[in-house]
Amino acid sequence: MKLKKAIIPAAGLGTRFLPITKAVPKPMLSVLDKPTIQYIAEELSSIGIEDIIIVVSPGSDVIKNHFGRYLELEKRLLEDGKTKLYEILCDTQKFNVQFVVQEVANGLAGAILCAEPFVKDEPFALLLGDEIIYAGENDKPCMKRLAEIFESTGKSVIATMEVFGDDVSKYGNIGIADEKDGVMQVNAIVEKPSVNEALSNNAIIGRYVMSGEVMGMLKNLTPRGNEIYLTDALDILAERGDLLASCFDGIRYDVGDKAGYIKANVEYALRSKEIGEDIKNYIKELAEKI
Numbered sequence: 001m002k003l004k005k006a007i008i009p010a011a012g013l014g015t016r017f018l019p020i021t022k023a024v025p026k027p028m029l030s031v032l033d034k035p036t037i038q039y040i041a042e043e044l045s046s047i048g049i050e051d052i053i054i055v056v057s058p059g060s061d062v063i064k065n066h067f068g069r070y071l072e073l074e075k076r077l078l079e080d081g082k083t084k085l086y087e088i089l090c091d092t093q094k095f096n097v098q099f100v101v102q103e104v105a106n107g108l109a110g111a112i113l114c115a116e117p118f119v120k121d122e123p124f125a126l127l128l129g130d131e132i133i134y135a136g137e138n139d140k141p142c143m144k145r146l147a148e149i150f151e152s153t154g155k156s157v158i159a160t161m162e163v164f165g166d167d168v169s170k171y172g173n174i175g176i177a178d179e180k181d182g183v184m185q186v187n188a189i190v191e192k193p194s195v196n197e198a199l200s201n202n203a204i205i206g207r208y209v210m211s212g213e214v215m216g217m218l219k220n221l222t223p224r225g226n227e228i229y230l231t232d233a234l235d236i237l238a239e240r241g242d243l244l245a246s247c248f249d250g251i252r253y254d255v256g257d258k259a260g261y262i263k264a265n266v267e268y269a270l271r272s273k274e275i276g277e278d279i280k281n282y283i284k285e286l287a288e289k290i
């Protein structure tokens with residue numbers, strides 16, 4: 001079945017980034033010159049998904065503005081013959097994005113359920129807003145790999161990366177029953193285990209393709225406190241043998257974390273044609289002093 005829809009939960013309050021997140025929604029924090037939410041929407045271009053629903057916090061109009069038209073500026077750039085800048089502007093306006101507000105902070109599954117009227121019982125891509133994934137020229141984009149696995153098997157599939165030591169406790173963790181051509185059959189999931197409880201060194205990252213039944217499963221799960229856990233639905237799929245996992249090419253940046261955010265900025269700056277050389281020289285000079 002072809003994947004047509006995507007959900008990007010991006011409703012966190014961003015308290016780790018206060019004070020900037022007081023007035024600027026976290027998904028609008030910029031890596032180089034683009035907000036993180038645009039990088040994530042662009043990952044979907046690799047699989048031709050244009051219908052995107054972004055789950056936002058109340059008061060996130062600035063995100064809507066970012067993806068909407070800016071007629072006055074379009075006109076001005078065209079009149080001034082600034083075609084490159086005009087293209088950059090148009091790149092922000094090419095997505096078919098809808099927004100839904102998550103009124104109550106009831107976790108990741110709560111955010112996904114906000115998108116239910118839009119997705120209904122169709123399969124959907126799920127991209128967590130705190131992570132961006134850079135794919136180099138020879139890399140297959142992570143979402144493309146997941147979509148191909150889903151479309152050939154019909155099973156839900158999650159992206160994973162290898163982690164070691166205490167880092168296993170930062171992520172969802174999978175048990176692996178079998179592996180063939182880089183595709184793992186998942187038989188159990190444990191959310192943020194202690195080092196001793198970890199089932200493997202494979203951590204779940206924020207990229208998923210969920211089969212059409214998952215939305216219904218989330219609706220029927222028993223909440224824990226006031227939160228419904230996506231992991232509980234994944235666990236049911238895993239026990240039934242209906243959950244696959246795959247590693248990915250490229251580099252994942254945790255832009256929800258201050259250090260990860262700065263690293264992303266440094267590396268995107270180094271790749272930039274405009275300022276890459278300047279930044280490389282600066283880093284070399286700096287490295288000698290520290």
Ligand code: G1P
Pocket residue numbers: 108128131170171172173191192203204205206231
């Ligand atoms: C969520 C998921 C977790 C996953 C992580 C990836 O956790 O619950 O399984 O490993 O995203 O970033 P969060 O970071 O939102 O606490």
